[in-house]
Amino acid sequence: MGILQLLIPKDRIFFPLLEKASFNLVTISKALYDALTTTSAEERIVLIREIERIEHEGDKVTHEIMHQLSATFITPFDREDIHELTSAIDDILDHIHGSAKRIEIYKVTNISPAMIKLAELIQQAADELYKAIHELRDLKNTNTIREASIRINSIENHADDVFDNAVAKLFEEEKDAIELIKIKEVLQNLEKATDKCEDAANVLSSILVKHS
């Protein structure tokens, strides 16, 4: 790894931006979990506004990374990996925002345990991504990235099960079709967020393979 570190150009553009993106990921996941677990309707709205704000912030970071990818000649990793990682993070924020927005627009008041569990899993995956992305800078503890990737894959599997069971239960118990549509869409957005965490983790694995 010693030689590798010498060869990697001291990037001052992409690492800070990716770290900013991963920070948004952590804060939006925390806001989501808080929004789903608060008992106060007012606080929930405040937190959904916050989720919106962070998603908007994330959009700016995404645009900036994409702009820098076009404008910069040398990138610390394969251009397409940075592109894919950024898109995946952008998609995670989008789906988190999508679930929160639906809770507001559809006036969903009955937050189910499955929704809270999925939000918890998203938060765990976001924390893992945060750690792994900070390791990209010097690639000293590649095990951190490797382990994060394994954990995120298992989190996504877990989320799949939670989602499948929740949807099966929903179709068994919910007789009001419009209610069913609302809850199903919230669950779907939460589950998609964990899918996109796995996509991000796969890009990190791929970067690792290329640099070892």
Added chain:
Amino acid sequence: MGILQLLIPKDRIFFPLLEKASFNLVTISKALYDALTTTSAEERIVLIREIERIEHEGDKVTHEIMHQLSATFITPFDREDIHELTSAIDDILDHIHGSAKRIEIYKVTNISPAMIKLAELIQQAADELYKAIHELRDLKNTNTIREASIRINSIENHADDVFDNAVAKLFEEEKDAIELIKIKEVLQNLEKATDKCEDAANVLSSILVKHS
């Protein structure tokens, strides 16, 4: 820019194809707007047939561009940018066709103001894309591309708001779940079309950055 223009090879393949694609975009958007605003059921069906025809035409252009990307050694822009731009335009046509098809298949007769507003926004974005794509040829007035991109981003934001409000209203007022599903899907396809216009605009911005 003078030197740049000398360096860009005189492309006789991709510019005409991309311009054809952008022309399809303009005519399909116009047909969509007309289909949503006509008061004649027969005329609507004629226009939906026309939308289908243009979408089919667009598929051929997409295939031709993709074929040329594989067969041509030198491209006027990054291969992946042409690929992404073409895919985005293809997706816009698909979603426009998707909304029109659903209006027909689901026998939606009650065209809401939100649908018409979204069709209007799609038409505006298509016009902007048309202008911007024609600027690619010599990149003389790069401001045209820059301004088109900014306007399309703001059109997409506007479309998001129109969509969110329409869906919130739908869930408040529509008590027939099957009706709700039909209208929601038409709205979703229209909104997705504006998303894809934004994707196309982002590729154009990225091409601009690389050539300035």
Added chain:
Amino acid sequence: MGILQLLIPKDRIFFPLLEKASFNLVTISKALYDALTTTSAEERIVLIREIERIEHEGDKVTHEIMHQLSATFITPFDREDIHELTSAIDDILDHIHGSAKRIEIYKVTNISPAMIKLAELIQQAADELYKAIHELRDLKNTNTIREASIRINSIENHADDVFDNAVAKLFEEEKDAIELIKIKEVLQNLEKATDKCEDAANVLSSILVKHS
């Protein structure tokens, strides 16, 4: 073609993996068709478990190909074509699994003729992809790939019609919104599977163009 065959490095990594992926495609499509046509509820469950197993198997092959793409310096075709082809196959398996899973979770017992027809079309497309992918190895009978690609495109068009008619009929006849949602989702997953077969066929065409 003689010189071409000399130039292509004897790949011992990607061909076996892609052939394995195409084999999974054939077995999962057969299991799907059998699951939809069996009259025994127990056998259907056994076949859905089998579909799940193959999908899981396919995930491993996908990961292995993606890993090899990062770890291998020389690839027999453009890196991005292998990536796209693998993703398309992975998506086909996902949508087949998605349709089977929904039949189980939603307790869909009334398998419609349209579902069976779509499963039949998926099986035909999978067989074509299997043959075409085995031709990649020496590219001797490029017509096999060309003809497979044409047939898959026509299969996808056919599937589109079957799907559109089935959905139109569903909205006309099914008055229970929750039933409608269930059946529509199963149909959508089946139709998406044929879309992804077309995506895979398009990548094969593109590889062909580059090597002729």
